[in-house]
Structures are given as C-alpha cells and as structure tokens.
Amino acid sequence: MVNRREFINQFGGGMGAVALTGMMNQVQASNQQPHLKPRAKAVIQLFMNGGPSQVDTFDYKPMLEKFHGDRPKSVDVTTERPTGGLKKSPWEFKRYGKSGIHVNDIYKHTGGVIDDICVINSMHTNIPNHAPALSMMNCGEIQPIRPSMGSWINYGLGSENENLPGYVVLCSGKPLVGSPLWNSSFLPGEFQGTYVSTKKSINPETVIANLKNNKHTRKDQEKILDQLRFLNVAHSKQRQSNPKLEASIKSMELAFKMQTEATDAFDIHIETKETREMYGAGSFAEACLAARRLVERGVRFVQIYSGNGNHWDHHTNINHHKGHAEKTDKPAAALIKDLKRRGMLDETIVMWGGEFGRTPTTELANAIQGGGGRDHNHLGFTYWVAGGGFKGGMRYGETDEFGLRAVENKVHVHDLHATILHQLGIDHEKLTYRYSGRDFRLTDVHGEVVKDILL
Numbered sequence: 427m428v429n430r431r432e433f434i435n436q437f438g439g440g441m442g443a444v445a446l447t448g449m450m451n452q453v454q455a456s457n458q459q460p461h462l463k464p465r466a467k468a469v470i471q472l473f474m475n476g477g478p479s480q481v482d483t484f485d486y487k488p489m490l491e492k493f494h495g496d497r498p499k500s501v502d503v504t505t506e507r508p509t510g511g512l513k514k515s516p517w518e519f520k521r522y523g524k525s526g527i528h529v530n531d532i533y534k535h536t537g538g539v540i541d542d543i544c545v546i547n548s549m550h551t552n553i554p555n556h557a558p559a560l561s562m563m564n565c566g567e568i569q570p571i572r573p574s575m576g577s578w579i580n581y582g583l584g585s586e587n588e589n590l591p592g593y594v595v596l597c598s599g600k601p602l603v604g605s606p607l608w609n610s611s612f613l614p615g616e617f618q619g620t621y622v623s624t625k626k627s628i629n630p631e632t633v634i635a636n637l638k639n640n641k642h643t644r645k646d647q648e649k650i651l652d653q654l655r656f657l658n659v660a661h662s663k664q665r666q667s668n669p670k671l672e673a674s675i676k677s678m679e680l681a682f683k684m685q686t687e688a689t690d691a692f693d694i695h696i697e698t699k700e701t702r703e704m705y706g707a708g709s710f711a712e713a714c715l716a717a718r719r720l721v722e723r724g725v726r727f728v729q730i731y732s733g734n735g736n737h738w739d740h741h742t743n744i745n746h747h748k749g750h751a752e753k754t755d756k757p758a759a760a761l762i763k764d765l766k767r768r769g770m771l772d773e774t775i776v777m778w779g780g781e782f783g784r785t786p787t788t789e790l791a792n793a794i795q796g797g798g799g800r801d802h803n804h805l806g807f808t809y810w811v812a813g814g815g816f817k818g819g820m821r822y823g824e825t826d827e828f829g830l831r832a833v834e835n836k837v838h839v840h841d842l843h844a845t846i847l848h849q850l851g852i853d854h855e856k857l858t859y860r861y862s863g864r865d866f867r868l869t870d871v872h873g874e875v876v877k878d879i880l881l
Contacts, residue, residue: 460583460851465773465815465881467586468721469579469846471729472714472758472778474750475560475601476738479784479800480808481829482747485547486519486528489827490786501787501830505801506554507741509787512828513798516745525819532751535759536778536810541819542762542771543812544879548823548832551782551839554802556602556736559781562839564607566868573617573859575843576727577610578868579850580617582857586724589687591620591680593727594720598625598709599734608729612861616676619729622692624709628716630693634684644685651679691719704760711757718764721774738780741789741799762812775814775849783807786829806832809842814849815881822879837876844873849880 481487494514501512519528522537527545529537536543551562558568565572573581576593585592595608608619622633642650658675694702694715705711710732717728732738732754740746758778765771784800784807806825812818824834844854847868854873858865 461853461856462848462851464849464851466775466813466849467583467773468725469576469727469775469777469814469850470714470717470721470761471576471727472732472754472761472776473564473601473729474732474738474754474778474780476556476732476736476740477559477780477782477784477802477807478738478750479740479744479747480547480803480806480825481784481786482515482517482744483530483533483751484528484545484808484810485825485829486530487786487825487827487829490514490829493828497787498828500826501785501828503805503830505785505803507801508790509785509801510790511788512786513744513788513800516798517748523819527819527821532748533755535756539759539762539812542766543810543818544816544820544822546809546811546822546837546842546876546879547806547825548834548836549779549783549807549809549839549842550832550836551804551807554782554804556739556781556802559802559804560601560603560607563779563781565611566840566843566870570603571606571609571611572866573611573613573868574608574619575846575868576608576619576729577613577617578857579727579847579852581610581613581859582847582852583726583850585726587687589680589684590691590720590723590725591684592725593617593619593729594717594725595619595621595729595731596624596713596716597621597731597734598623598713599731601731601734602736612866613859614672616672616680619727624713624716627709628692628694628712630689630691630695633692634688655679687723691723691725692716694719701764704764706756706760708753708757710754711760714757714761715764718761718768718770722768722770740784741801743799744784745798765813771813773814775816775846776812777809777846778811779807779809803830806830809837811846811879816849817879817881820879822876835876835878838872840869840873841876844869845876845879848875 491514493512495511497511517531519530522529523541525541527540562568565574580592610618705715713730720728765774782804785803789799789801826833847854854869858867
C-alpha cells in the first residue's frame with residue numbers, strides 16, 4: 427500500500443518528470459512571454475463555410491449592373507465549373523456609418539457597426555476547391571493534416587483559464603473535412619479544438635456530452651482522478667513519456683475542472699432579455715453569445731461555423747445567400763456591439779469570412795436551366811476583421827472592376843494569419859514546432875504582417 431504522503435511525493439515527482447521530458451526539444455511557447463507587445467488576447471472566428479460571395483456582401487461593384495449578362499475578356503477565366511455572363515447582385519448596396527463603406531442590404535446589421543470593422547476586399551488563396559481551401563484557411567496549408575490556427579494560438583499562448591479549453595469550436599453540424607480543421611496534428615493533443623455541437627438550443631447541462639458524472643460525487647471523482655493520475659504517471663515514466671498518454675491525462679483533468687466552469691460559461695439564458703434579443707434567435711446567434719462568454723472567461727480562440735457542410739456553396743441559386751445572411755448578420759453585429767460595450771473589443775479580434783469567394787459570373791449550366799448561382803473563386807474575395815487593434819471603418823485592397831481578381835494591396839491567407847498572430851503578440855516566424863526533422867509554423871515560409879490595417 428502507498429500512504430497519502432508517499433502518493434503525493436511520487437505523484438509530484440512523476441508529473442514533473444513527465445512535464446519536463448514532454449517539453450524537451452520543443453519551443454515551450456505556452457510558458458513564454460509574447461514575442462511582441464500584444465494588442466489582443468483572444469480571437470472569435472465567424473466561418474462562413476462554403477464560400478460567401480464577395481460581390482453580394484461587402485465588395486460593391488457597380489460595373490456588374492452596367493454589364494449584367496455580358497462576358498468581357500477579363501472574366502473569361504476557367505474556374506471549377508463553366509460560367510457564363512456577369513451577374514449583378516440581386517440586392518442593393520448602401521453606404522453605412524461615418525466611413526460610408528458600401529455594404530449589401532442582406533448584411534444591414536453588420537453595416538450598422540461598419541465603423542468598427544476593417545473590410546479586406548483583396549483576399550486570395552491557392553486553389554478553388556473546398557477541401558484544400560478549407561485546410562489553407564484554417565491550417566495554413568492545402569495538404570492535410572497540419573495544426574489549425576486555433577491550435578497554434580493555443581500552443582503559443584495557452585488559455586487564461588485552467589478550467590476551460592484554450593480553443594473551442596462551436597458548430598450546428600460539421601463542415602466539409604470536419605475535425606481536421608480544428609486538429610492539433612503534430613502539436614501536443616491538448617491544443618486541439620474542443621468541438622461543441624450547437625445543433626440544439628444551448629443547454630449548459632448537456633451541451634458537452636458526458637461532462638458531469640451522475641453516479642459519483644465530486645469528492646469521489648477527485649479520489650478516482652488521483653488514482654488515475656498516479657497510475658498514468660507511472661505508466662508514462664516507464665515509456666519515457668508518451669505524448670498521447672500525456673494528452674489523455676490532461677484531457678481527463680480538464681474535463682473534471684470543466685464540470686463547474688463550462689456549465690457556467692454556456693449558461694447563456696442568464697443573460698438579460700435585452701442582450702439575448704440583441705443577438706436574436708437560432709444556433710448561430712446562441713453560439714455568438716456563448717463565444718463572448720467564453721472569451722470573457724479566458725478562452726483564447728473560439729471558432730463558429732455557419733451551419734453544416736458547405737453551407738454557403740450556392741452553385742444553383744445565389745438567392746440562398748439571403749437566408750444564410752438573415753441567420754448570421756444580426757448575431758455578428760451584436761457580438762461586436764456587445765464586446766464593445768463591455769470594454770472587450772479592443773482585446774478581442776472578430777474575423778468573418780469563408781474559404782474563398784465566388785465568381786461575378788453566373789454558373790453556366792444553372793443559367794441555362796434558369797438558375798442563378800456562382801462558382802468558386804479563389805482569385806479575389808473578402809474578409810472583415812474587427813477589434814484587437816485593427817482599424818475600424820476602413821476598406822483595404824481592391825478587386826478588379828467586376829470583383830473577380832484581387833489587384834491592389836493583395837492579402838494572401840498567410841498574410842492574414844501572420845497579422846492575426848502579430849496582434850496577439852506572436853511573431854509568426856518564431857512560433858515553430860520541430861517535427862519530422864524540420865521546424866514547422868502556421869505560415870510555412872510565407873506571410874507578411876499587413877501593417878496598414880493596424881492601429
């Protein structure tokens with residue numbers, strides 16, 4: 427038998443050895459001071475999976491109206507599917523805010539907070555196919571499987587709350603590719619995203635499956651966990667520290683700590699009626715409100731996916747954009763307003779966009795059939811960013827006159843990632859992890875911080 431004192435001594439020494447050997451030959455980023463003075467400490471990513479159309483949301487192109495139906499040589503480009511003539515937006519653009527930025531009416535609520543937003547109209551990426559483009563936008567590489575941006579940030583900075591994960595993924599279904607978009611790959615498993623389904627109305631008691639143990643009291647669970655720690659540490663020492671085992675140990679410990687903290691964080695129904703009405707109804711609205719509560723409690727990175735599969739992939743009828751906008755516009759605007767009134771926007775980055783944009787031309791097959799969809803477009807699309815030291819009320823970059831290609835102040839996905847990391851106090855060239863004989867980083871060997879959009 428091992429008495430309590432012997433257990434504590436062995437447990438303490440064992441965990442110290444595990445932690446030390448587990449972190450050898452790595453950048454101990456989560457315990458380091460930031461490389462730079464941070465402007466932000468958290469990120470909320472609003473991901474419109476499937477590819478929202480820039481010319482129907484935040485990239486106003488009056489020439490589409492003038493040349494509607496024509497096919498100028500400049501848009502005679504081969505994309506994934508055959509396309510026909512130019513197609514104007516079915517909805518009107520209006521100027522919003524003191525900055526007078528054009529925003530499509532389907533995003534009128536976002537237009538109401540446009541003076542807090544930096545609209546990047548010159549994004550571009552490598553390939554117009556969902557799976558590799560999703561991987562690029564989330565993981566910085568078209569080839570699977572690499573650590574996600576959230577995992578890199580979690581690895582680099584950790585969570586400010588030891589009772590909650592540093593990285594949480596909220597989704598009412600699962601986007602194409604699924605869990606590889608929030609995986610930690612070769613980074614330690616503890617830094618992967620914690621997936622939370624928001625398909626049903628968020629209930630703090632059930633939102634995370636098996637979080638609470640209905641058979642044992644908390645005191646009994648503490649005893650069980652202590653015994654498991656002891657056995658796992660001994661097991662790990664015999665195997666010279668196994669990263670997967672260490673991740674499992676930390677996952678169990680975190681799950682135990684989360685029993686109280688997570689239920690509180692997800693209890694959105696204790697918010698005032700005014701706050702809940704500001705966000706509106708639906709899974710995306712509830713996720714946005716939960717995201718604010720999570721970053722308020724120290725979670726570093728929260729990712730919200732807009733629906734299941736390729737939600738915004740409108741090949742057959744671009745009018746479907748309106749329905750998706752109605753579910754995401756008001757909550758996104760409310761999130762910015764809520765963060766701002768609580769004094770949190772300056773330290774929280776909110777980013778909106780998908781894996782690519784869509785063509786200003788109509789997809790040909792559907793045009794013949796009487797439809798009006800748009801094909802994938804990786805050459806030029808829009809992202810917007812708010813808070814966290816980004817300039818508000820600003821448009822940056824341009825696509826060509828029809829909204830097909832980024833032509834001025836072009837911003838690649840690597841540049842966006844480098845800039846997000848920079849605002850969190852991380853030099854994207856220094857946040858590395860040695861694996862398979864080389865140093866890896868989120869931005870690979872690319873990326874420049876876009877300083878013109880920063881305060």
